[in-house]
Amino acid sequence: MSEEKSMSEQHEIITGIEAPIYLKYNFTAGAAPTRFLAQLKKGKLTGQCRAEPGAPVYVPPRGSCPATGLPTEQEVEVSDKATVQSFTIVHIPIPGNPIEPPFVVANLVADGANISFIHLMSECDNAEVHIGQRVQAIWKPEDEWDYAMDNIKYFKPIDEPDVPVEQIGKLPVTGLEG
Amino acid sequence: MANLAAVVGIGQTSYTTKRDDVSIAGLVREAAVNALDDAGLTFKDIDAVILGKAPDMFEGVIMPEIYLTDALGCNGKPMLRVHTAGSVGGSTALVAASHVQSGTFKRVLTVAFEKQSESNAMWALSNPQPFSTHLNAGAGGYFAPIIREYIRRSGAPDEVGIKVAVKDRLHGARNPLAHLQLPDITMEEVAESFMLWDPIRYLESCPSSDGACAMVIANEELADKASKRPAWIRGVAMRSEPTMYAGREEVNPQAGRDCAADVYAQAGIKDPRQDLDVAEVYVPFSWYEPMWLENLGFAPKGEGWKLTMEGATSLIDGGDIPWNPSGGVLSSNPIGASGMIRFAEAARQVRNDAGDHQVPGAKLALGHAYGGGAQFYAMWVVGSEKS
C-alpha cells in the first residue's frame, strides 16, 4: 500500500474544463419596438411618446416612457437630421462587428426627438467631430432595408450651424430654424 | 429605527486576471473563510448567507447561489442572491446588513464575487441583440461620451484622468491583494498608453479580474464582544433611476446625489470632505473620480478635478480626503465583487486594519458602488464608533 502514489501525485492538476454552452432563443422585439422597426423598414425614423401634449419623444422606443413608467402609445415621425450630443472615438474592434477602428460612435438626438440614440458617424474627420455638430443619416439602398436600425449606414456631418448645448435634445422636427 | 449592526470580519481573495487554481466554489469559499477567520468564527456561527454577483452570463452559471450553498456552509440556512448590475457588491452588503438591522438575524455572512475569466466579459455585458445596432463596445464605449461631456462642462485639463490613473495604481501598489501592481507607473506612461474609447486610455481603465470579497455582519451585542474592532454601520442607502429618459442628467446623476444625501443624513455628515476621513468609491474609469467628487458633494459642481490635481485624494501626497487607498476599481475589478470591496475597504480603514494603505487615524469612511448606466447606487458610511 505504501508504494502506491496518492491521487494528486498520479495526475496533473486540473486548472480548467471546457464546457461550452449553447442555448437557442427566439427573440422578439416588443410591441413598441416592432412599430418602430416596421417604419424603419419603410425608410422612416419614428419616435414614440405618451399620448399627451408636450410628452417627450423617444427614439428608439422601448415600450415605456421611463420617467413616468407609462406606455408610449403615440407615434411621431422624426427627422433623419440629428445633433451630436456627445461621442467617443473607438480604437478597438467590437466583437461581432466588422467595422475597423478607429471609428466614431456618437450619441445623436434626431430633430423632433428628446433622447439620444447610439450610431456611427462617418465621412468626417474624426478630429473635427464635436458636441453640437449637425449630421444627417446616410441610408442603405432601399432594396436592403430590413427591420433594423442598420438601414442607416451611418450619419455624416452637414453644413448647418452648431446647436447650442442647452438646446440639444429640444429641437423640433423642422430642425434649428423651425 | 434600525438596529445597530457592525462588520466584524472581512475576507478577500487576491485579485488577478485568471484564478485557475480554484473553482468558482473555491473562490467564494476562500473569501468566506478569510472573513470568518478574521472574525474568529466558523460557518456554524452564521445565521444566513447573502450572495451577490453581476450578470450570470459572466460565468455561465444560472443563479449560482443554488450550487454555491455547499461551499458557503449555508445548508439548512437562508440564502439570498442579489443582482443590481455593477453596484451589486454594495447592494449585497446593504441587503446583508438589513438582515441584522431588522432584528431578524444576529450574524450573517455576505459574499460577492466574479470569475470573469470563465467567459468573455465584454460579450456578457453587451451580447448582440437582434434589431439593434451592435455598437455597444462594452462599458468604456458607453461611458466615454459622458466623460467627454464632463470635460466640456468643467473645462478640466487632460491630465486629470491621467493623474487619477497614476494615483490609484500607486495606492494599489501598497495593497498586496490588488490585481495591478504598478509601483513605478508615471504620468507619461499613462498618457502614452493606447487610446481605447477616446478620451479613455488603456491605463485609465479598470482591469478584468477574478476575485471575491466577504464580510461578517453582526448585531450590537455580538459586535461588542468581537475579537477585533468592529466597523459600525452608520448609514445605508440605495437609489435607482431609469437608464435613459428625456432630460436625464447623465454626468451628475440625481440618483447618486440623492443616495449620498440620504446616507450622509443618517451618519450626521454635513460636509463630506471635512467629516469623512477616507472614501472607497467605484471609479472604473479614471475620470469618474472628479465626476463623483462632485456628485457626492466633496467639491462644488465643475471643481471636482481641482481636488484631484491638488492631491487632496492621494494618500501618498498626504491629501486631506484620500479616495481609494486600496487602489480602487482601477487596480482590481472582479465586477460583482468590486462594490463589496469598496464597502469592505471602508470598513478596514475604520477598524485601523488596512495595512500599508491605512489612512492614519481614520474614524469615518464612505463605501460607494454604482452600476448600470450610472443609474444604480449603493452607499454606506462606517465608523470606528457607534455614533
Next chain:
Amino acid sequence: MKEIAIVGYQQSDCVSDAGALNEVELIIPVLERVFEQVGISNAQDVDFVCSGSCDYLQGAAFAFVLGVDALGAVPPIKESHVEMDAAWAFYESILKIRMGHADSALIYGFGKSSPGELPIVLSQQLDPYYLAPQWVDTISLAALQARLMLDQGKITERDMAEVVARSRRNALNNPHAQLKGDVTADEVLAEETYLSPLRKADICPVSDGASAAVICTVEKAQEWGLPYAVITGIDHIIESHNPGMRDLTDSVSTRKAAENAGMGEGKVDVAEFYAPFSHQEIILTRALGLGDDTSINPSGGVLAGNLMMASGLSRIGEVFNRIVRGEADRGLAHTTSGPCLQHNLVAILEKGEAA
C-alpha cells in the same frame, strides 16, 4: 417587531407565449392594476421597490434594468433586485420595513420564458463542473425524484394523477390559469408517459407574464383604508445542491421554514405550494403534515400556470386573495428554487383585524 400586511396583489394571465410583448410591456399593465387596487399612482408612492427576474430566461443580461422603465423612477427611488423568484424580493422588502427604512414596498416579478427552452436553460443552474455539462434538464431531475417516490411505495401514479385532476378543476375558478378543465384522474392516467414516470400533465406549463404585490405596515394599511392580510411569519432555507446528499422524497427545509414561520400556531385553512411537478405537491403536503381541513392549491397551483420568477410571489398573492375575500382566515404560501425542491420559502398570512 412591526406588523406587516399585504394590501394588493395582481398578476397577468398565464400564457404560453406573450408574443411580441417585451418585459416592460408585460410589467406595465400588472403594475397599473396593483397601483389602482391600492389607490396610488406609481412607485413614487411607496418607500421601497424590489423585483425578481432571471436574465437567462430571455437570454439577455440585465433583464431587470428594463423593469425599472416601468416604475416611473423619476425622481430616483429606493430599489433593489434579486436574481431569484420575486418571493425573495418580498422577503427582502419585509426586512426593509422591519428595519424602519420603509413603511411600504412594491414587489414584482416577471419572466418571458417562451423565447428559450426553459427546462434546458435551467439545466445550467446546476453545478457547472459535474452536473451542468451533462445538460440534465429540470424535468429529468424531477422524474428521477418521482421514480424514487414510486419505487419506495410512497406514492402511486394515481396519486400523482389526482393532484393533476384537482389542479385542473380548481383552475376553472382561476381567470389567470393557462391549463384548466373538468379532468379526472383516469383521464390523466390514460395519457402516455412523456419522461418516465412523468406524463406531460404532471409537469407545470411554461408561462410568460408578471405579478406584483404591495405590502406595508398594518398602520399604513389602516391609514389607506384597505383590506389586508397580515404576514405573521416568513422564513426560507436552502439545502445541499447535490441531489445525492438529500432525501428527495421529503422536504426538510420546507418543514423547518414552516416551523420557523409559525405554521403550528394555528389552523391552516389554505396552502398554496410552488410545486412544478405533481409528485412535489404530495411531498410538500406530507412534509408539513397538512390534512383534509386544508385546501391545497385552490388556484390550481403552478400546474395550472407558471410565471417563472413570479410564481412564488403569486402563491403569496393567491393566499392573500382568499383571506381578503373571506374564504380563509389563515394560510400558508410556499416557494421553491433549484432542482428537486432544493430551496424553500414559507410565509404565513392571517386575516387582519377589521379597521
